[in-house]
Amino acid sequence: xxxxxxxxxxxxxxxKIVTNDELSQIMETSDEWISTxxxxxxxxxxxxxxxxxxxxxxxxxxxxxxxxxPESLDLLLVATMxxxxxxxxxxALVQGKLQAKNALAFDISAACSGFIYGxxxxxxxxQQGSTKRVMLIGGEVLSKVIDWSDRTSAVLFGDGAxxxxxxxxxxxxxxxxxxxxxxxxxxxxxxxxxxxxxxSTFPNLKEHYIxxxxxxxxxxxxxxxxxxxxxxxxxxxxAALTLDDIDYFVLHQANSRIVTQIAKKLAQPLTKFPLNIxxxxxxxxxxxxxxLDELVTQGKIKRGVKIALSGFGGGLTVGTQVIKx
Amino acid sequence: MTxxxxxxxxxxxxxxxxxxxxxxxKMESDIKNDLEADSLDVFEIMNELEDDLDIKLEADENVKxxxxxxxxxxxxxxxx
Numbered sequence: 001x002x003x004x005x006x007x008x009x010x011x012x013x014x015x016k017i018v019t020n021d022e023l024s025q026i027m028e029t030s031d032e033w034i035s036t037x038x039x040x041x042x043x044x045x046x047x048x049x050x051x052x053x054x055x056x057x058x059x060x061x062x063x064x065x066x067x068x069x070p071e072s073l074d075l076l077l078v079a080t081m082x083x084x085x086x087x088x089x090x091x092a093l094v095q096g097k098l099q100a101k102n103a104l105a106f107d108i109s110a111a112c113s114g115f116i117y118g119x120x121x122x123x124x125x126x127q128q129g130s131t132k133r134v135m136l137i138g139g140e141v142l143s144k145v146i147d148w149s150d151r152t153s154a155v156l157f158g159d160g161a162x163x164x165x166x167x168x169x170x171x172x173x174x175x176x177x178x179x180x181x182x183x184x185x186x187x188x189x190x191x192x193x194x195x196x197x198x199x200s201t202f203p204n205l206k207e208h209y210i211x212x213x214x215x216x217x218x219x220x221x222x223x224x225x226x227x228x229x230x231x232x233x234x235x236x237x238x239a240a241l242t243l244d245d246i247d248y249f250v251l252h253q254a255n256s257r258i259v260t261q262i263a264k265k266l267a268q269p270l271t272k273f274p275l276n277i278x279x280x281x282x283x284x285x286x287x288x289x290x291x292l293d294e295l296v297t298q299g300k301i302k303r304g305v306k307i308a309l310s311g312f313g314g315g316l317t318v319g320t321q322v323i324k325x
Numbered sequence: 326m327t328x329x330x331x332x333x334x335x336x337x338x339x340x341x342x343x344x345x346x347x348x349x350x351k352m353e354s355d356i357k358n359d360l361e362a363d364s365l366d367v368f369e370i371m372n373e374l375e376d377d378l379d380i381k382l383e384a385d386e387n388v389k390x391x392x393x394x395x396x397x398x399x400x401x402x403x404x405x
Binding site: 037218225 | 363365368369372
C-alpha cells in the first residue's frame with residue numbers, strides 16, 4: 001500500500017483587516033458581543049480578489065517551497081463554497097494560471113468540511129496507478145456571499161485560502177492513518193449559501209436570483225457538538241490509536257465555543273485544540289489548512305506528530321482525517 | 326420525574342455549563358440576567374437536557390427563568 005505524505009503547506013489572506021469595532025460602526029453589534037460568543041476579534045476581507053486569486057497565491061507559494069514544477073502536478077483540487085463561478089471550476093482557473101497543464105482540476109463542494117473531503121479524494125487518486133502529486137487548496141471569499149444586513153451571521157466569516165501538496169510514497173513514516181466522513185443531507189437547509197431558484201414562467205427575462213448565506217444557528221451548533229466528537233472518535237479508532245495518542249486536534253474554526261465543547265466531550269485538554277479564529281473568523285474550507293499551515297510554520301507540527309484534522313458544516317457534512325505528519 | 330427531580334437535573338447542568346455556585350441556582354433565577362448565560366450557553370443547557378432525558382426542546386425564546394426550563398422539560402416528558 002502506498003503512503004500519503006503532506007509535503008508542504010502554504011496560506012494567503014487578503015490584506016484588508018476588519019475588526020469587530022469597525023463592524024460595530026456599520027451594524028448593531030459590539031466587540032464584546034462577538035468575541036465572547038465566537039472568539040473572533042477580526043477577519044480579513046477581500047477587496048477585488050476573487051477565490052481563484054487567493055488560491056493562486058497559495059498555489060505559487062506551494063510550488064516555490066517544494067521546488068515542484070507546475071507540470072509535475074497530476075491533480076489540482078480546490079475546496080470552496082464561494083467559487084468564482086458555476087463554471088469553470090475555481091480549480092481549473094488556478095490550473096490555467098499556474099500552467100499546471102498535466103493536472104486534472106476540479107472543485108470540491110463540501111463547505112467547511114471541504115478540505116477534509118479533498119484529502120479523501122486526493123488519497124484515493126494517490127493510491128491508484130498514475131497519480132503521484134496532488135495540490136489541494138481550500139479557498140473562500142465569503143464576503144461576497146454573506147448577507148451584510150444580517151448581524152447574526154455577517155460577523156462570523158472571513159476570507160482566505162490555504163493548501164497542501166500531497167505525494168504518494170513507498171517509504172517513510174508519514175501517512176494517512178484513518179478517516180471518518182459523513183454527510184447528513186436531510187439537514188441541508190440548516191446552512192445555505194448561493195441558493196438559486198428555478199424560473200417559474202417562460203420566457204423569463206428577470207435577473208438571476210441567488211440568495212445570500214443563511215444558517216440555523218442552534219441546529220448547526222448542536223450538529224457540530226454532537227457529530228464532530230463522534231467523527232473524531234471513529235477516525236482515531238480506524239487509525240488504531242486512542243485520543244491520547246493524538247498530539248493536536250486541528251478543527252475547523254467556526255466558533256471557539258464549539259471547539260471548547262468538543263474538547264470537553266472528548267475529555268481531552270484544550271491545549272491540544274489550537275485556535276486562530278480570533279485573527280481570521282470562520283473561513284470555511286480554508287480554515288483547517290490555514291491553521292495547519294500556521295502550526296507547521298510555528299514548528300508545533302513536525303514530522304512524526306499525530307494530528308486529527310476535522311471539518312464540519314454545510315451539507316450538513318462532517319469529516320476527520322488522522323495523519324502522521 | 327417530579328418537578329424537584331427535574332430541578333436538580335437542570336441545576337446540575339447549569340452549574341457545570343455556567344460555572345456558577347449551586348446555591349445561586351434557584352427556581353426564580355433569571356438565566357441570562359442572574360446567572361449571566363448568553364445564547365450559546367442556553368443552547369448547550371437545552372442540548373444537555375435533550376441528550377440526558379431523551380426529549381426534544383425547541384428554541385429558547387420563551388425560557389427566561391430556571392422555573393421556565395423546569396416547566397418546559399416537565400411538559401415534554403409528560404407528553405412522551
